[in-house]
């Protein structure tokens with residue numbers, strides 16, 4: 574018998590062997606599909622930290638839609654987004670589902686001589702065309718009549734593609750206004766979503782339901798680690814399971830990563846031991862640097878980074894007043910940066926006048942980085958001019 578395969582999916586966008594802790598969100602979307610065109614959840618923006626499970630959630634909601642008999646157009650916000658939907662996705666779906674298209678297809682078929690009836694050959698050249706808006710409305714109308722609809726999903730939404738997003742969301746908005754069964758879900762990091770919702774022309778997105786994904790509960794992490802291992806024919810020793818689940822800190826990416834590494838550390842053994850889980854957690858912290866902290870910090874301004882760095886001196890939540898002193902800044906500056914990091918989801922309030930990190934092990938990472946790069950001292954970089962001065 575061949576060795577059982579590692580069941581975990583420690584890769585971005587990888588569908589986990591067991592999706593945990595998102596039951597409410599999934600049920601809400603099922604209801605939104607049942608409720609009709611006015612339902613709030615039919616226009617949703619999924620947001621949250623890197624690795625929290627936005628793409629996985631998007632895929633899960635696409636599956637919900639498919640199970641309800643809907644068609645899905647799944648896209649990513651990269652160059653040419655609107656064109657791809659207008660020239661490729663919608664024409665393809667219309668050619669397949671529009672009875673009108675069927676009619677024209679049959680009319681375009683040349684009957685083979687002597688054939689007893691209509692050939693089923695389709696004219697592959699037949700392509701419905703029009704604007705994204707007219708095609709979407711046509712598809713929406715065809716499907717609504719049959720009691721189904723079309724869901725458009727766009728992952729990694731970003732201001733960079735704002736023109737295309739405007740075209741797509743305007744088309745969706747019109748279709749919804751016409752009472753058609755058209756739904757939209759976008760997913761992206763918090764700063765990117767915030768950047769779009771601030772745009773006056775994107776009313777549709779501003780009014781969308783925002784689904785902010787957070788960390789998982791401890792019990793959910795235990796299940797997400799335990800069940801896939803059992804299904805694969807092995808098991809965690811109870812103390813190993815507890816340590817591994819604690820090590821994830823409720824962070825979905827770490828559930829998969831620590832699960833996968835624990836499995837690897839156990840080698841051929843049937844039981845994953847505590848030492849395996851410990852080794853996995855040590856590796857996870859290195860992986861977090863590469864996949865999470867570095868891209869996250871690279872997207873921040875120097876002062877925002879300095880703020881996070883200054884927080885790392887504390888063993889728990891940081892007092893704003895202490896940060897102000899460490900950064901040698903006025904409370905006005907500190908307030909501005911505090912708010913931006915809160916909006917980006919990188920810190921969270923922790924009682925009056927205090928903030929804490931939201932990303933697991935970030936403190937430990939910044940402490941080691943700070944030691945390695947003394948130039949990164951926040952005081953040397955200095956703050957910019959106070960707003961309004």
Ligand SMILES: Nc1ncnc2c1ncn2[C@@H]1O[C@H](COP(=O)(O)OP(=O)(O)OP(=O)(O)O)[C@@H](O)[C@H]1O
Nearest residue numbers: 584585586589593623624625626627628629825826
């Ligand atoms: N609810 C969940 N239960 C178990 N594992 C999950 C869950 N959600 C996500 N994961 C796992 O977490 C990892 C990250 O998920 P995903 O790629 O969806 O994150 P993301 O938020 O889209 O990240 P990014 O911001 O980098 O695009 C994947 O390995 C995925 O399998």
Ligand SMILES: [Mg+2]
Nearest residue numbers: 585586627628
């Ligand atoms: Mg993603």
